[in-house]
Amino acid sequence: MTFHALRHTHVSMSIDAGIDVVNIAQGIGHASPVITLKIHGHLFRKRDEVSAAAINAEPASLGQ
Secondary structure (H helix, E strand, C coil), X not given: CCHHHHHHHHHHHHHHCCCCHHHHHHHHCCCCHHHHHHHHHHHXXXXXXXXXXHHHXXXXXXXX
């Protein structure tokens, strides 16, 4: 495994664990979270789907 692959795996696991992009960017030494999002932004899609499901479920729970 190369250093680059290990670094990408670390970022992937951090995103999956719910760590915010600002902390991830700081941890891997990016000057800005924008850099992290440009490189790894596609990995946040799964989190977006989880957030959307939670938001969509909320109105249903209000009626209970």
